[in-house]
Amino acid sequence: MRRYFAWVAAFVVAAASIGCGDSPSAPTNSAPTSAPAPTPASVPAPAIPQLGGTWRGTYEYTFNNVRYFYEITTTFNQSGRQISGTWRASDPANKENGEFTGTIVGEGASATVNGTVTLIGDNTRGVGACRARSSVNSENSVSAASLRLIGPNITLLDCTGNLRGLVWILGR
Secondary structure (H helix, E strand, O other): OHHHHHHHHHHHHHHHHHHOOOOOOOOOOOOOOOOOOOOOOOOOOOOOOOOOEEEEEEEEEEEOOEEEEEEEEEEEEEEOOEEEEEEEEOOOOOOOEEEEEEEEEOOHHHOEEEEEEEEEEOHHHOOOOEEEEEEEEEOOOOOOOEEEEEEEEEEEOOOOOOEEEEEEEEEO
């Protein structure tokens, strides 16, 4: 009986060694290869807002503790990040007008504007012809459709009085 078990054991070992050979159907112990990671789609860089063109809106400031509101029309020219242009009160009886120069900072939804507004006024305020200048910046991000500029401090260049609180709210 011992011989019988020895023969059975030898047969099992021989059969196992034949089944574990290098045959093409033999299983392997190597780890499966993973597919390469997909390449993410390229996302375009945020664009610089295009502010060139005609804008309309309101212009307000405080002069000698009286708040003034006007409708204005502006025309901006843009070259890259640089913008410049002119503005004027929409009412022909109001002779206020001036210039704007500025820079677009940032891109896309986080872009802002920093610049300078120059005001050329008339004598409707009792001070004679008056020029003033204010540094302005956008309160929040700008877009190609809306722009809000504020200038809390206004410097009078050739007249007297207390001029402050410039606000432009523009749209297209």
